[in-house]
Amino acid sequence: MGNNNDKLVKSITSRDTDFAQWYTDVCKKAELMDYTDAKGFIIYRPYGYAIWENIQQYMDKEFKKTGHENVYMPLLIPESLFMKEAEHVEGFAPETAIVTIGGKEELSERLIIRPTSEVLFCDHYSKVVESYRDLPKKYNQWCSVVRWEKTTRPFLRGSEFLWQEGHTIHATEQEARDEVLGMLEIYRKTGSDLLAIPFVTGRKTDKEKFAGAEETYTIEALMHDGKALQSGTTHYFGTGFAEAFHITFLDKDNTLKPVHQTSWGVSTRLIGAIIMVHGDDSGLVLPPYVAPTQIIVTPIQQNKEGVMEASQALVSELQNAGYRVKLDDSDKSPGWKFAEAEMKGIPLRIEIGPRDLEQGECVIVRRVDREKTKLKLTEVAMQIPKMLQEIHEIMLENARKNVEENTRVAKSYDEFQSIIQEKAGYVRMMWCGDRACEDKIKEDTAASARCIPFQQQHHSDTCPVCGKKATTEVYFAKAY
Amino acid sequence: MGNNNDKLVKSITSRDTDFAQWYTDVCKKAELMDYTDAKGFIIYRPYGYAIWENIQQYMDKEFKKTGHENVYMPLLIPESLFMKEAEHVEGFAPETAIVTIGGKEELSERLIIRPTSEVLFCDHYSKVVESYRDLPKKYNQWCSVVRWEKTTRPFLRGSEFLWQEGHTIHATEQEARDEVLGMLEIYRKTGSDLLAIPFVTGRKTDKEKFAGAEETYTIEALMHDGKALQSGTTHYFGTGFAEAFHITFLDKDNTLKPVHQTSWGVSTRLIGAIIMVHGDDSGLVLPPYVAPTQIIVTPIQQNKEGVMEASQALVSELQNAGYRVKLDDSDKSPGWKFAEAEMKGIPLRIEIGPRDLEQGECVIVRRVDREKTKLKLTEVAMQIPKMLQEIHEIMLENARKNVEENTRVAKSYDEFQSIIQEKAGYVRMMWCGDRACEDKIKEDTAASARCIPFQQQHHSDTCPVCGKKATTEVYFAKAY
Numbered sequence: 001m002g003n004n005n006d007k008l009v010k011s012i013t014s015r016d017t018d019f020a021q022w023y024t025d026v027c028k029k030a031e032l033m034d035y036t037d038a039k040g041f042i043i044y045r046p047y048g049y050a051i052w053e054n055i056q057q058y059m060d061k062e063f064k065k066t067g068h069e070n071v072y073m074p075l076l077i078p079e080s081l082f083m084k085e086a087e088h089v090e091g092f093a094p095e096t097a098i099v100t101i102g103g104k105e106e107l108s109e110r111l112i113i114r115p116t117s118e119v120l121f122c123d124h125y126s127k128v129v130e131s132y133r134d135l136p137k138k139y140n141q142w143c144s145v146v147r148w149e150k151t152t153r154p155f156l157r158g159s160e161f162l163w164q165e166g167h168t169i170h171a172t173e174q175e176a177r178d179e180v181l182g183m184l185e186i187y188r189k190t191g192s193d194l195l196a197i198p199f200v201t202g203r204k205t206d207k208e209k210f211a212g213a214e215e216t217y218t219i220e221a222l223m224h225d226g227k228a229l230q231s232g233t234t235h236y237f238g239t240g241f242a243e244a245f246h247i248t249f250l251d252k253d254n255t256l257k258p259v260h261q262t263s264w265g266v267s268t269r270l271i272g273a274i275i276m277v278h279g280d281d282s283g284l285v286l287p288p289y290v291a292p293t294q295i296i297v298t299p300i301q302q303n304k305e306g307v308m309e310a311s312q313a314l315v316s317e318l319q320n321a322g323y324r325v326k327l328d329d330s331d332k333s334p335g336w337k338f339a340e341a342e343m344k345g346i347p348l349r350i351e352i353g354p355r356d357l358e359q360g361e362c363v364i365v366r367r368v369d370r371e372k373t374k375l376k377l378t379e380v381a382m383q384i385p386k387m388l389q390e391i392h393e394i395m396l397e398n399a400r401k402n403v404e405e406n407t408r409v410a411k412s413y414d415e416f417q418s419i420i421q422e423k424a425g426y427v428r429m430m431w432c433g434d435r436a437c438e439d440k441i442k443e444d445t446a447a448s449a450r451c452i453p454f455q456q457q458h459h460s461d462t463c464p465v466c467g468k469k470a471t472t473e474v475y476f477a478k479a480y
Numbered sequence: 481m482g483n484n485n486d487k488l489v490k491s492i493t494s495r496d497t498d499f500a501q502w503y504t505d506v507c508k509k510a511e512l513m514d515y516t517d518a519k520g521f522i523i524y525r526p527y528g529y530a531i532w533e534n535i536q537q538y539m540d541k542e543f544k545k546t547g548h549e550n551v552y553m554p555l556l557i558p559e560s561l562f563m564k565e566a567e568h569v570e571g572f573a574p575e576t577a578i579v580t581i582g583g584k585e586e587l588s589e590r591l592i593i594r595p596t597s598e599v600l601f602c603d604h605y606s607k608v609v610e611s612y613r614d615l616p617k618k619y620n621q622w623c624s625v626v627r628w629e630k631t632t633r634p635f636l637r638g639s640e641f642l643w644q645e646g647h648t649i650h651a652t653e654q655e656a657r658d659e660v661l662g663m664l665e666i667y668r669k670t671g672s673d674l675l676a677i678p679f680v681t682g683r684k685t686d687k688e689k690f691a692g693a694e695e696t697y698t699i700e701a702l703m704h705d706g707k708a709l710q711s712g713t714t715h716y717f718g719t720g721f722a723e724a725f726h727i728t729f730l731d732k733d734n735t736l737k738p739v740h741q742t743s744w745g746v747s748t749r750l751i752g753a754i755i756m757v758h759g760d761d762s763g764l765v766l767p768p769y770v771a772p773t774q775i776i777v778t779p780i781q782q783n784k785e786g787v788m789e790a791s792q793a794l795v796s797e798l799q800n801a802g803y804r805v806k807l808d809d810s811d812k813s814p815g816w817k818f819a820e821a822e823m824k825g826i827p828l829r830i831e832i833g834p835r836d837l838e839q840g841e842c843v844i845v846r847r848v849d850r851e852k853t854k855l856k857l858t859e860v861a862m863q864i865p866k867m868l869q870e871i872h873e874i875m876l877e878n879a880r881k882n883v884e885e886n887t888r889v890a891k892s893y894d895e896f897q898s899i900i901q902e903k904a905g906y907v908r909m910m911w912c913g914d915r916a917c918e919d920k921i922k923e924d925t926a927a928s929a930r931c932i933p934f935q936q937q938h939h940s941d942t943c944p945v946c947g948k949k950a951t952t953e954v955y956f957a958k959a960y
Contacts, residue, residue: 034604037561038591041554043604046619049551071529074521075555075593075624075640076577081517097556098581099593102639103628104574111518113555113579113593124514124523133810139526144555144623148583159582160555330613 012343015281019225020153026275027154030284030344040152040159044268047344048155050292051271052162056142058194058289059164059266062186068138068166073120075143076111081119085244088118091211095147097159113146118212118263121167122245125259131250132171135259138179140166155272156229156480163267169247169259173238176260180236183264184217187232195270196287196395197221197277198403199231200426200475202451207438210263214238220450220475222403223276226424228450228477231273234264272480277399278368284345285367287395288388294324295384296346298337300353302329311352314362314380321381342367347391350380368394407475409457413464416476420445426477428453430470432463440465441476450475492823495761499705506755507634510764510824520632520639524748527824528635530772531751532642536622538674538769539644539746542666548618548646553600555623556591561599565724568598571691575627577639593626598692598743601647602725605739611730612651615739618659620646635752636709636960643747649727649739653718656740660716663744664697667712675750676767676875677701677757678883679711680906680955682931687918690743694718700930700955702883703756706904708930708957711753714744752960757879758848764825765847767875768868775805775864776826778817780833782809791832794842794860801861822847827871830860848874887955889937893944896956900925906957908933910950912943920945921956930955 012025027033032048044052060070076099083089092115099111114120125137142164152158166183170176184201191197199219209216213235221231242248242258251257278285288294295318299311311327318325326346328337334351341349351363362380364373368391375383406425410416419427427447431437438449456473463470492505507513512528524532540550556579563569572595579591594600605617622644632638646663650656664681671677679699689696693715701711722728722738731737758765768774775798779791791807798805806826808817814831821829831843842860844853848871855863886905890896899907907927911917918929936953943950 034607036554036600036603037558038554038556041556043554043600044552046549046551050549052552053550069526069530070533071526072524072532072624072642074516074518074523075626076518076521078517093584095583096581097579097583097591099577100580101576101578101590103576103630110581111577120516120523123516127514144552146555150583162552 012281012283015224015279019276022279022281023272023276024154026279026283026343032271032275032284033154038159040149042154042158042160044162047292048271051274051286051290052268054290054292055190055194055270056164059186059190060142062190063140063164063166066138066182066186068140068168071139071141072143073114073117073124073141075114077114077117077119079110079112081123082112084119084122085212085241088212088241092116092147095149097146097148114143115145115147116263116265117141117143117145117165118167118241119245121263122241122247122261125169126245126247129169129247129249129259132252135171135249136168136175136179138166138168140164153272153480155268155275161267161269163265166262166264168262169242170261171249171251171257171259173260176262177236179262180215180217180234180264183262184219184234187219187234187264187266190266191219191221191231192396194287194289195274196392196399197231197273198396198400200403200451200453202453202475204233204451205435205438205449205474207435208449210235212237212240214240218451220477221273221277222406222426222477223273223480224279224402225276226406226478228426228475228479229269229273229276230450230479231270232264232266235262237261237263277402278395279345282339283343285395286345286347288347288391291345291347292324293326293344293346294388295348295350296326296328296341297350297352298328298334298341300334300351300356304354306357307352307354310357310377314350314352314377317381318384321384323384348384348387352377366391368398409459411460411464416441416464417445420447420476420478424478426450426475428457428459428473428475430458430460430463431472431474432466432468433471434463434466434468437463437465445478447476447478450477450479492761492763495704495759502759502761503752503756504634506759506763506823512751512755512764513634518639520629522634522638522640524642527772528751531754531766531770532748534770534772535670535674535750536644539666539670540622542670543620543644543646546618546662546666548620548648551619551621552623553594553597553604553621555594557594557597557599559590559592561603562592564599564602565692565721568692568721572596572627575629577626577628594623595625595627596743596745597621597623597625597645598647598721599725601743602721602727602741605649606725606727609649609727609729609739612732615729616648616650616655616659618646618648620644633752633960635748635755641747641749643745646742646744648742649722650741651729651731651737651739653740656742657716659742660695660697660714660744663742664699664712664714667699667714667744667746670746671699671701671711672876674767674769675754675757676872676879677711677753678876678880680883680931680933682933682955684713684931685915685918685929685954687915688929690715692717692720694720698931700957701753701757702886702906702957703753703960704759704882705756706886706958708906708955708959709749709753709756710930710959711750712744712746715742717741717743757882758875759825762819763823765875766825766827768827768871771825771827772804773806773824773826774803774868775828775830776808776821777805777830777832778808778814778821780814780831780836784834786837787832787834790837790857794830794832794857797861798864801864803864828864828867832857846871848878889939890944891940896921896944897925900927900956900958904958906930906955908937908939908953908955910938910940910943911952911954912946912948913951914943914946914948917943917945925958927956927958930957930959
C-alpha cells in the first residue's frame with residue numbers, strides 16, 4: 001500500500017487512542033453523514049442512508065411476515081392530545097419541538113412535532129375499533145421523530161432520527177405479551193442474521209423503562225470501547241393508554257373491555273452500533289448482508305490490455321447474480337482505491353491485474369481480516385455466497401468474543417466499582433429490586449442497569465449495594 | 481347481490497350526483513385514510529399506505545436504475561438558510577409551519593418545517609462539491625413535507641403530504657436539461673405502466689412554474705369530472721440556486737463554474753388521481769399492478785365440505801406464484817363480501833362454491849367491468865398474468881378515451897368559455913404568451929394553463945383572448 005493509503009488512513013484518529021474522535025472521523029470519512037446548521041440535525045448521505053435502507057428492507061419483510069401493516073400518522077400532534085397520558089407526557093414534554101406559527105398566523109393550539117406517536121395511534125384506534133372482530137390491529141410506521149437533545153452524536157443521539165415504531169392492540173393480555181416478546185425476537189435475529197451483532201436481551205428495570213409502559217424489553221449491544229448501547233426496545237402498555245384514550249371493544253361475551261397495547265422501535269442508532277462494534281483503524285467494517293456495496297472490483301494497471309474488460313465482465317456477472325457490486329474505474333492509484341474501499345468497509349475487494357489475467361485469475365481480499373485468496377475468474381461467482389457467509393460468521397464471532405471477554409461477575413460492590421472503572425464492559429450483579437440501589441450505582445459509577453437478562457444466574461444471596469435480599473440478576477454497564 | 485351489498489354501496493354518494501362527496505366517501509369507505517384533530521393532517525391507513533408503498537417500490541427502482549441515490553435531509557430548516565433564494569422564499573414563505581420552541585426554550589433562530597428541501601440540498605452540495613469529478617450528484621429523498629393550506633382534501637391538498645423530491649446538480653446545462661426531461665419520462669411511464677393513467681406532458685407557463693425554476697415540466701391527468709390534476713413536476717433551475725448558494729466546481733479547463741441544477745417530485749396526490757380517474761359508483765377501482773390486494777378469493781357456502789380447503793389451496797398457490805392474494809374467510813354473507821371487495825377496488829375476485837367444486841372449477845370476476853369467467857381450478861394460476869394485463873389495458877384505454885372525448889379545440893374565446901362552462905375537460909387553444917391573457921382566462925372562467933404540450937398543434941394565427949400574434953398552443957382546464 002502506497003503513501004496515499006497512509007494519508008487517508010492517517011486522516012482518522014486511531015480507535016484505541018480516542019474512541020469518540022475515531023467514531024466521528026469514521027462517520028465523516030466514510031461519507032455516512034454530514035452536519036447541518038441546525039444543531040443535532042444531520043444529513044444521511046447516500047452511503048449512510050443505503051445502510052438504513054438495507055435494515056429497513058430486512059425488517060419490513062419480517063414485520064409483514066408476522067402480519068403487521070404499515071401506516072403513516074401525522075407529523076404534528078395537537079398539544080391537548082399529547083397531554084392525555086400523564087406518565088408519557090412527563091417523559092417526553094421536556095424534549096419536544098413546538099410549532100406555534102402556521103401560514104403566517106399564530107396557532108390557536110400549539111402543535112408538537114412527534115417525539116413518538118403513541119397518542120396518534122391511540123386516538124385513531126379509539127375511532128376504528130368496535131368489536132373483537134376488529135382486533136388485533138398490528139400497525140407499524142417508518143418515519144423520523146424529533147427529540148430536543150442537548151448533547152448530540154451522529155446516529156447515537158440526535159434531535160431528529162429515523163426509526164420504525166410499531167403500535168399494536170390486542171383483545172387479551174397474553175396476546176399482547178406474546179407480541180412484545182415476538183418483536184424482541186425479531187430484533188435479536190436482525191442482530192445475529194443481518195448486523196452480525198450479538199444482542200443481550202432482557203427486561204428493563206422500572207427506572208429505565210419507557211414513559212407510560214408497564215414493562216420494557218431491550219436489545220443491548222456492547223461497543224468496542226466497553227460501553228453498552230440500547231439498540232431497540234419493545235413495550236407492554238397493559239391497558240393504561242386504552243383507558244386514557246377510551247380504546248374499548250365489545251368482546252365475544254358481550255362486555256366492553258379495554259384493549260391491551262404494545263409498541264416497539266429501532267432507529268438509525270443501529271448504524272452507530274454497526275460502526276462501533278465492527279470498525280477498526282482503517283475505518284468502517286460492514287457486515288456483508290447490510291453493506292450497500294458488498295464487493296468492489298479494482299482493476300490494477302487498468303490501461304493494460306484486457307484488464308478493464310475482464311473487470312467489467314466480472315462486475316456484470318456478479319450484478320446479474322444479485323450481488324451489490326461496484327467497479328472502481330477512477331484514475332486514482334490502486335493504494336488509494338484500496339484505502340477508500342477499506343474506509344467504507346466493503347466486505348470483499350477483488351483485484352484484477354495483467355499478471356492475474358494471464359493465469360485467468362484474480363485476488364480476493366476480505367476487509368475483516370485482509371485474508372487474500374487467489375481464485376479462477378470462472379469460479380468467483382460460485383464462491384461469493386460462501387465467502388460472504390464466512391465473513392458474516394467471523395464478524396458475529398468476533399463480536400461474541402468481545403461480549404464474552406468483557407462480561408464479568410461482581411459479588412461485592414467494591415468489585416463492581418473496580419471493574420466498571422478499570423475495564424468497562426458488562427457487569428452481572430445481583431440486585432434487591434430497589435430504585436435506591438440503582439440510583440446509587442449511577443451516582444457512584446455512571447453505570448446503569450442495562451437489563452434483567454432472560455437467562456438469570458445466581459451470584460449472591462444479598463444485594464451487594466444495600467445488603468438486603470437479592471431478587472434479580474442485572475447487567476450493568478456504562479452506556480451511550 | 482343481497483341487501484347488505486346495497487347497504488354498503490348506498491353508503492357512498494353516486495359519482496355523477498356529487499363528485500366531491502363521492503370522492504371523500506370512497507376515501508373513507510375504502511379505508512384509505514382518516515381525518516385527525518389537526519386540520520389538513522390525515523392518517524394514511526394500511527390500505528392507502530400500501531398503494532403508496534407500491535408506487536414507491538416501482539419508482540424507486542426506476543430512480544436507482546438511472547443512477548440516483550437516496551438520502552435523508554433534516555426536517556427543519558433554519559430561517560436564514562430558507563431566505564437565501566428570493567423567488568423561492570416568496571413562493572413558499574406564506575405557507576410554512578414554524579417551530580419557535582425546542583426543549584422548553586424559545587429558539588434563537590426560528591426553524592421552518594420543510595415545505596420542500598431545495599435549500600438543504602444546495603447547502604450540502606456547496607460543501608461537498610469541488611471538482612468536475614464530483615459531478616453529477618443525483619440524489620432523491622422520500623419524506624413528508626408541510627405546507628399550510630386553507631382548504632384541504634384527502635391526498636389532493638393537505639397541510640402534510642408524502643412525496644419524493646429529487647435534486648440533482650450537473651456540470652453542463654445540457655446534462656441538467658436531459659435529466660429534467662428524463663425524469664418526466666419516468667413519471668409518464670409510471671402513469672402508463674403502473675397507474676393506468678395517460679398523462680398529458682408538457683411545459684408550464686411562467687405563471688404556473690415552480691418558485692425559483694427557469695422551467696417547469698408537468699404530467700397532467702384528467703379526472704372523471706373533467707377537471708385536471710397536476711400529478712408531478714420536474715424543474716430546470718439553471719444556475720440560480722447555485723449562485724445564491726455558491727455551488728461551484730473546478731471544471732476540466734481549470735475555471736470555477738456554477739452547477740446546473742434540477743429538482744422533481746411526485747406525491748401521494750397520485751393516490752387521488754387513481755381514485756378520480758378509475759373509481760365508480762361501487763367504490764374504488766384499482767389498476768392491478770398498484771393494487772395492494774390483486775386477487776380476493778371468496779368461498780361460497782364455506783361450511784360445505786371441501787370449499788374452504790380448495791379456497792385456501794388456491795390462495796397458497798397464487799401467493800407462491802408471487803401475487804398479492806387474500807382469502808375472505810370472514811362470517812359475512814357473500815353479497816357483503818363482494819360489495820367490500822368492490823369498494824376496495826380489488827381487480828379480481830375468485831368465487832369458489834360447492835357446485836363449482838364438483839366441476840373442479842371457479843368463477844373469476846373482473847372489478848373493472850364485472851366480466852365473469854369460469855375456469856378450471858388447475859388453470860387459474862396460469863391465466864392470472866394475462867388477466868391482470870388485460871385489466872390494466874382496459875383501464876388505461878378507458879382513461880385514454882376519457883381524455884380524448886374531453887379534449888376540445890377552441891378557436892375563439894367565446895367557444896373557449898362555453899366549453900369550459902358546459903363541458904369541462906381540456907381545451908386546446910392558441911396563446912400569445914402574455915401573462916395578462918392567462919390572468920383574464922383565470923378570472924373569467926377559473927381555468928388555468930395546464931401545460932404547453934410537447935406535441936404542438938396550430939389552431940389559429942392569433943391569440944383568441946387579445947388578438948395578438950399567437951405563439952404557442954396551450955392545454956387549459958379547470959384544475960384541482
